[in-house]
Amino acid sequence: AQSVTQLGSHVSVSEGALVLLRCNYSSSVPPYLFWYVQYPNQGLQLLLKYTSAATLVKGINGFEAEFKKSETSFHLTKPSAHMSDAAEYFCAVSDRYGGSQGNLIFGKGTKLSVKP
């Protein structure tokens, strides 16, 4: 069965500092991997996705993530945090069904706070 573990339910960084949100996954088949962001009282927005091409994936708002099969990880990074990055971030994994996508399995989320 697939699963996702996000280390750290809360992460706090200073504005301008590096953001690192950790995600490890478990999957018996090559997965699709995703990071979503959720701002307060808003829906989920896709930040970036890994679908088997380049292992370093760039997303919106300056975020990127690297797929490391040997470590079963897909950590999210951003070189310099902005106040507007404060939100909750979810890592998710999906099976591939003949190349198509199945339902998403989400981690519990990491709430990012950015201090001025």
Add this chain to the structure above:
Amino acid sequence: GAGVSQTPSNKVTEKGKYVELRCDPISGHTALYWYRQSLGQGPEFLIYFQGTGAADDSGLPNDRFFAVRPEGSVSTLKIQRTERGDSAVYLCASSLMDRGRYNEQFFGPGTRLTVL
């Protein structure tokens, strides 16, 4: 263009009552997903439709939960004899279903259900 819409945005009901939650997917999206997000948790998969049929309902927690999509567009999630533990945000997502390729799921804003 119009995204996924969900109605109502908020629903307060009493324990034991019946509720219906509606999802309008993006026009032309044949795949539709329901997820439930409890407080402090990531979204959890409930059910997935391809067209009119439920392709995977393995996430429905018990037989009080039921969902339909009679014409392959709008879907309704129905909860009978609601319990306080059903309180959560119910998310709907839709996607194309082009076989052999990744199809992004687009999420609606959710319906916040509170069972008193």
